[in-house]
Amino acid sequence: MTILKGSCHCGNIQFEVHTGLRDIVKCNCSLCSRKNALMAQAEPEEFVLVSGEDSLGLYQWNTGVARHYFCKNCGIYTHHWRRSKPCFAYNVACIEGVDKDNITEFTQVDGRSFSVTKED
Numbered sequence: 001m002t003i004l005k006g007s008c009h010c011g012n013i014q015f016e017v018h019t020g021l022r023d024i025v026k027c028n029c030s031l032c033s034r035k036n037a038l039m040a041q042a043e044p045e046e047f048v049l050v051s052g053e054d055s056l057g058l059y060q061w062n063t064g065v066a067r068h069y070f071c072k073n074c075g076i077y078t079h080h081w082r083r084s085k086p087c088f089a090y091n092v093a094c095i096e097g098v099d100k101d102n103i104t105e106f107t108q109v110d111g112r113s114f115s116v117t118k119e120d
């Protein structure tokens with residue numbers, strides 16, 4: 001089985017993804033476009049937070065259903081719990097041995113249109 005290892009910049013947050021890189025997306029909602037993150041997805045049982053629970057910051061906005069996690073120490077977005085589908089998405093750039101700039105196949109998601117509160 002593939003196990004991807006991920007971490008934030010300072011290393012406080014460590015996670016594993018027990019599946020390969022899957023369903024890679026970029027999203028244009030007002031939050032994701034600021035993060036500019038390339039994200040992949042994992043089912044709840046495939047995403048394991050190994051360490052750093054104390055370092056997890058939580059950001060919620062809009063409907064408040066999605067839970068956007070980041071490291072309180074280094075500020076890096078690691079993963080989030082999605083609103084539109086009950087699963088995790090995580091920051092591909094946090095995964096060991098993956099150069100996100102070499103990933104050319106991903107889906108551009110029109111999250112801006114799904115946001116209940118439109119900012120623009």
Ligand SMILES: [Zn+2]
Pocket residue numbers: 008009010011012013071072073074075076
């Ligand atoms: Zn950190």
